[in-house]
Amino acid sequence: DVVMTQSPLSLPVTLGQPASISCRSSQSLVHTDGNIYLNWFQQRPGQSPRRLIYKVSNRDSGVPDRFSGSGSGTDFTLKISRVEAEDLGVYYCMQGTQWPKTFGQGTKVEIK
Amino acid sequence: EMQLVESGGDLVQPGGSLRLSCAASGFPFSEFWMFWVRQAPGKGLIQISRIKGDGSGISYAESVKGRFTVSRDNAKKTLYLQMNSLRAEDTGVYYCTTLTVGVTSDCWGQGTLVTVSS
Numbered sequence: 505d506v507v508m509t510q511s512p513l514s515l516p517v518t519l520g521q522p523a524s525i526s527c528r529s530s531q532s533l534v535h536t537d538g539n540i541y542l543n544w545f546q547q548r549p550g551q552s553p554r555r556l557i558y559k560v561s562n563r564d565s566g567v568p569d570r571f572s573g574s575g576s577g578t579d580f581t582l583k584i585s586r587v588e589a590e591d592l593g594v595y596y597c598m599q600g601t602q603w604p605k606t607f608g609q610g611t612k613v614e615i616k
Numbered sequence: 617e618m619q620l621v622e623s624g625g626d627l628v629q630p631g632g633s634l635r636l637s638c639a640a641s642g643f644p645f646s647e648f649w650m651f652w653v654r655q656a657p658g659k660g661l662i663q664i665s666r667i668k669g670d671g672s673g674i675s676y677a678e679s680v681k682g683r684f685t686v687s688r689d690n691a692k693k694t695l696y697l698q699m700n701s702l703r704a705e706d707t708g709v710y711y712c713t714t715l716t717v718g719v720t721s722d723c724w725g726q727g728t729l730v731t732v733s734s
Binding site: 539541543545552553554555558559562564565596598600601603604605606607608609610 | 651660661662663666675677711713715716717718719721722724725726727
């Protein structure tokens with residue numbers, strides 16, 4: 505299975521300041537079709553996960569543009585340009601290039 | 617609007633059985649791969665099973681292989697997870713999800729809690 509490693513696992517942030525989460529895969533996530541199937545999810549306390557980003561850098565409908573995704577090969581990043589209170593929670597990366605789909609351990613974004 | 621609603625979670629003794637259901641609406645259910653994802657208390661997300669739209673393509677995580685069975689009824693737009701020989705480590709919230717990786721919208725249910733304890 506592809507192992508997804510996130511860092512940091514805990515991210516204290518100041519509201520209004522930027523934040524960045526790293527995700528590294530144990531194998532290249534380039535699919536034979538040329539796409540990279542890397543998702544980012546947000547899970548607010550007590551809620552189900554919600555997809556924010558698909559195929560590395562594409563925001564889902566309704567996701568604020570302060571969220572952005574980037575990366576290639578095995579290294580990926582989720583950035584929040586200015587953290588707002590509603591952004592607090594746990595963020596997961598997930599690869600969908602190989603079966604089974606696998607998730608990172610999660611990064612908890614909390615107030616500093 | 618895409619929607620998934622799980623049910624069937626409960627407190628069960630070790631060695632017991634449960635069947636989870638997931639009712640889908642708002643999308644062409646039979647065209648979607650469907651997944652069960654488990655989240656142990658305070659822990660991360662693990663895909664434990666998958667099933668293709670036509671009922672083929674079934675696979676399981678090693679931790680549940682031989683004990684859990686995934687199935688679907690496309691006429692009823694419902695996904696199932698039969699869980700046998702339950703263990704304490706099966707405790708967690710079980711989500712059904714489309715776990716979509718492309719441009720198609722992704723959908724998760726609200727989750728159903730399974731607690732395995734004596």
